Amino acid sequence: MKKILLFCSLFSAFHLFAQPSLTNVEVTLGTGNTMTITYDLAYPSNDLAKVTFRATERGGLIFGFDTSNATGDVGEGIASGMGRQIEWDYSAYAPIPDFRLMLVAELAPSVDIxxxxxxxxxxxxSGDLTFLEGIRHRTAGAEHLQETKDFIELQFAEGGLEIAKQQFDFNGYQAENIIGRKIGTEEEGxxxxxxxxxxxxxGSPGADDNASGTAGMLEAMRILAPFGFKKTIRFIxxxxxxxxxxxxxxxxxNGIAQQENIAGVLNFEMIGYFTEVxxxxxxxxxxxxxxxxxxxKLEANQFRGDFxxxxxxxxxxSLTDAYETxxxxxxxxxxxxxxxxxASWQTLTPDLGRSDHAPFWVAGVPALMLSDGANFRNPNYHGAGDTKDLVDFTFMHDVVQAAVATIAEVAGIQNAATWWTDTEFTTAVDEVAGCSFSISPNPAKDFLRLQWAGCQVGNFNIELLDINGRVIKNYLNRNGQNGQAQMVDVRGLEKGIYFIKVSDGEGQWARKVLVD
Structure with missing residues (x-):
């Protein structure tokens, strides 16, 4: 079993950029639908920071809630210091039991690209590739394949990314796309x-194909993750x-949310083989x-594989122009x-579509493949000789540098620190009522079925609320001590987000439901 290599001083170099930092962030609930966000703000300069506070529902992709009524240490001209506070009255969103919150602390000096x-x-x-090298195949190298997945996820966690796994079955194998999301600060969609x-x-240890691309993606993540970006970056x-x-x-x-537009893709496909022969x-x-x-151009350079x-x-x-620039x-x-x-690449030039950029091309999404040319250059392609000793790390370094600069420019890099969290204010229904509780189907078209059993409390109330907190349905004094079900008619309601709220006088629990 390979050991995972940790780079504990990963981000120490970023003190070069006089970045702000957000630490010791705490969120507490007050009375009357208010919350307080306390944070420490520090930066190695005399500038004043702009602090932005954003909110949406828990787990939401787009920060669409109006937080303009937030008061305290928010907005322009915020000095560094400990115990900074923001207070927000969220009455307009009171039906929502939990939130996704975000802070952005930005300094005016731009980042030196x-x-x-x-x-x-x-x-x-090189250290990453040393770990990754080895057969990573679902049958021939299953153990190292899992180690590789764990390694990628760990690096994403170290980078402070929101991590998701898109899991799906492939002939009995549990496949996983591992996704790290750097949330945008302004145009996160x-x-x-x-x-x-x-x-x-x-049959191959896959050093160039494609440990080089994976290592390059992780290095780009490490460089970019400490900064803020106006737009979202996904590392996959x-x-x-x-x-x-x-x-x-x-x-x-199946993995692209309706609220998101994929503005561009940089696909690292074998970026390690370089030769001047x-x-x-x-x-x-x-x-x-x-x-x-x-x-x-190739003829003038005697068909050297040095590009x-x-x-x-x-x-x-435009993405090609950005990378060239x-x-x-x-x-x-x-x-x-x-x-x-x-346009007819699938029939005229199928070799240009032999990697993960191709499905994006089919969908009309701007995408680049950055590659050393695979079997048109590397004689060890898909063979046992595809090993680390043949990888040119100077070439890899340069390819990744250009990718980092490209994304910094197009995604809108900011001299900023970001923080986000999903709150956990509400109590689970089994703690409120001492029982099991389920809702199905969700999403629903006609009826929602609320099923409970074994509840210790005598009665509780059930409400269906819209996104603005208006009570649509109200079921009072449901007997919680016997297994029962409550049908909620959602026919005729507009499609969208609603909330089921359960309360017993001492606590409450809510869950988001979708009417489709």
Whole structure:
């Protein structure tokens, strides 16, 4: 079993940026639908910070609640200090039992992108790749595949990301896309993705394919996670790429929330093989006819494999421009060739779609594959010789640097610290009533069935409320001591979010329900 390597001083370099910090944040309930958020604010400068307070329902993706009535240490001109306080009257959202809250502390000086990309650490990526190298296949390397999943999740947790696992069955195998979300501070519904698949084929240790891409994704996460971004960034480790892009297809078809727009994807697919040997770079049949400018560039360079392929769909032209600009401004030593896949790429150039960017292309989402060229350059592709000793970490370093600069620019990096939490103010129904309680179906179209049994209290009340707290249905003095069911008619109600509230005079419990 491999040991997970921890980098305890991961973010120490970020003191270079005079960032603010938010620590010791506590949320307490007051009387009359009020809450108090207490926090410590620190930053190594004489500037004053802008502190923003945001809220939505627990687990919500979009911070849509009006918090303009919050008072205290919020807004412009907040000095560093301990015990800062914000008070918020949430009466307008009183039916909601719990909230997702967010604080953003921002300083005016912008982030130095050049200094940011210089934090990319090839030694750290080498350490990650040392751990990741080895067969990561659902049957031939199941133990190390699970270790890899755990490693990715641990790194996301260390980065303070919101972690989700998109789980699905694949021929009896429990597959997982592992997702780390850096929540945007202003336009959180606009999402940029950095991804890399973490599985390998059965017969290969997969150092380049695709431990290099996974390590690159994790390094980009470590550099970017300590900052604020106006838009959301998702870091994703895709499963089952080698089985036919199964994980990314599952994500595109079932993992993107309706409230979100995927603004762009950077897919790391084999970013570790580099060679200056002439004629080491091959191309697919017909490449010279479809991409004459790229062909001329290759010929002028004697077909050396010393560049990164930047391959996008038509929708990704601005993202391609952003990556090229990042190279020119911050990583000028990195050679690149950019290709725009034709609209009929699936028939004309299928080789351009052999990774996890392809399902995004099919969906019309802007996406780039950043790659060393796979089997068109690396002779050890899918073989036992795909080992760490053949990975060029300087090349990896440069590719990741350009990706970091690209996302910093397009996602709107801020010199800011962020904090968020999901509150747990309400008491579970079994603590309130001493019984089991269930609601089904949820979402519902016609009726909700509330079922309870074994309740210790004599009676409790059940209410159905809309998002504004208006009581739609009211069922008083339900007998809690005998197994009963209550049918709630939701026919005729507008589609949307409602709440079931149960109370016994001493405590209350609520659950969100959806009317579909």
């Amino acid at each position: 050049q200094a940011l990309v210089e934090q990319v650490d090839s030694t750290r990526m 606009e999402v940029y993705i950095i991804d890399g698949h973490y599985d390998s084929v059965a 480790g895709f499963d089952l790429e080698e089985a036919g892009l199964v994980g990314s297809i599952e994500y595109v078809q 002439p004629n080491s770079q091959e191309v697919p049949l017909g490449f010279n006819l479809l991409f004459p400018a790229a062909q001329a 990164v392929n930047v391959i996008g769909n038509g929708a990704a032209s 990042a190279i020119e401004n911050y990583v000028p030593q990195l050679n690149f060739i950019s290709l725009e896949a034709p």
